[in-house]
Amino acid sequence: MKQCIRFTAFMVCLLVAPALADNPKVYPVGSLKPVDSVLKVKVGDPAPDFELPALKGGTVRLSDFKGKKNVVLSFVPAAWTPVCSDQWPGYNLAMELFDQSNAKLIGISVDNTPTQYAWTKEMGGIEFTILSDFWPHGAVADTYGLLRSSGEAERALIIIDMKGIIRYIDVHDINLRPDLGILIGELQKLNQQD
Amino acid sequence: MKRLTLILLVLALLCTAPARAGDLFPDVTLLGAMSDTQKEYLGVSTEGFKISDIKAEYVFVEVYSMYCPICQVDAPKLEDIHTKIGLTGGSDRIKFIGIGAGNTPFEIEFYRKKFSVAFPLFEDPDYIIHKALGEVGTPSFYLVKLKGGSMEILFFQEGEIKDTDGLFKILMDKTVQ
Numbered sequence: 001m002k003q004c005i006r007f008t009a010f011m012v013c014l015l016v017a018p019a020l021a022d023n024p025k026v027y028p029v030g031s032l033k034p035v036d037s038v039l040k041v042k043v044g045d046p047a048p049d050f051e052l053p054a055l056k057g058g059t060v061r062l063s064d065f066k067g068k069k070n071v072v073l074s075f076v077p078a079a080w081t082p083v084c085s086d087q088w089p090g091y092n093l094a095m096e097l098f099d100q101s102n103a104k105l106i107g108i109s110v111d112n113t114p115t116q117y118a119w120t121k122e123m124g125g126i127e128f129t130i131l132s133d134f135w136p137h138g139a140v141a142d143t144y145g146l147l148r149s150s151g152e153a154e155r156a157l158i159i160i161d162m163k164g165i166i167r168y169i170d171v172h173d174i175n176l177r178p179d180l181g182i183l184i185g186e187l188q189k190l191n192q193q194d
Numbered sequence: 195m196k197r198l199t200l201i202l203l204v205l206a207l208l209c210t211a212p213a214r215a216g217d218l219f220p221d222v223t224l225l226g227a228m229s230d231t232q233k234e235y236l237g238v239s240t241e242g243f244k245i246s247d248i249k250a251e252y253v254f255v256e257v258y259s260m261y262c263p264i265c266q267v268d269a270p271k272l273e274d275i276h277t278k279i280g281l282t283g284g285s286d287r288i289k290f291i292g293i294g295a296g297n298t299p300f301e302i303e304f305y306r307k308k309f310s311v312a313f314p315l316f317e318d319p320d321y322i323i324h325k326a327l328g329e330v331g332t333p334s335f336y337l338v339k340l341k342g343g344s345m346e347i348l349f350f351q352e353g354e355i356k357d358t359d360g361l362f363k364i365l366m367d368k369t370v371q
Binding site for chain 1: 259260261262263266267296298299300301304305308319
């Protein structure tokens with residue numbers, strides 16, 4: 001009897017799993033291990049510098065923003081997957097909130113630039129900087145301890161202050177979208193402290 | 195024992211099948227901060243009430259998300275329809291509400307300000323209402339008959355508003371006796 005109820009409860013959980021992105025082109029990945037890597041950085045550390053190809057052309061180096069802007073790194077696991085396919089359009093809508101905190105939002109995925117191009121077009125266009133951590137595969141994600149054993153990145157948010165110091169890290173459950181309110185609250189706190 | 199399992203599974207399937215026109219809209223509890231004007235608009239006195247508590251003959255429900263690009267595109271169109279319904283004297287007859295699937299209070303408030311949404315928006319951070327609706331895509335739109343305690347879905351659309359005037363006409367045709 002208990003086994004039957006457990007099985008039924010399991011089936012119910014499967015049936016009522018959180019909604020996926022609604023675009024039929026989005027690949028359904030199912031429920032994944034929430035976190036599958038070990039951080040190599042911590043709050044208070046200098047952020048490891050990197051230079052990656054940008055979707056809008058050229059390359060972008062993290063240290064270029066030192067002394068000018070706070071930086072928010074938004075690592076997402078992969079293009080054409082649920083949650084990622086709505087997280088960035090939401091941030092795109094809320095760009096003014098990042099601007100108000102003098103923050104440069106940078107999205108990073110392990111996909112190559114042509115894939116990011118097609119994916120962001122499908123999402124209606126993304127205005128903020130998108131970088132490709134494709135080759136060496138996931139090297140930047142790995143430097144931060146955010147590369148999963150499957151080769152995708154974690155869903156993670158990292159705030160770096162104008163001095164280049166890491167001030168906030170959220171390695172989020174890969175299956176869930178982080179609350180924008182918490183991220184913006186952290187940026188506001190950072191500005192109040194400085 | 196097997197029968198119990200089967201019944202529970204069937205119930206789970208029924209619960210998760212998307213509601214369509216002709217079905218009954220689930221009488222879910224709506225949560226979220228409201229201004230006095232919005233409470234007056236819906237004819238309720240407290241925050242946290244059921245759809246059936248809304249004082250109107252019909253309610254038009256949008257299930258949306260701040261993170262959904264199509265919802266972002268649709269937001270001004272929906273506000274146009276809401277305004278036109280008011281201009282034709284229909285605002286007492288049809289009330290508009292939005293339910294933010296997976297959206298937190300912060301995200302609801304940001305979306306409301308961003309698109310100057312005049313009608314009340316309600317939070318659903320844990321997808322409880324979204325699940326009760328069978329996990330429909332966003333945006334989804336429902337016209338629900340409230341008069342007589344009906345809760346019948348008179349119109350359902352999943353996806354982008356492609357014809358704003360057409361949707362306005364549907365709402366008028368289905369609610370004017």
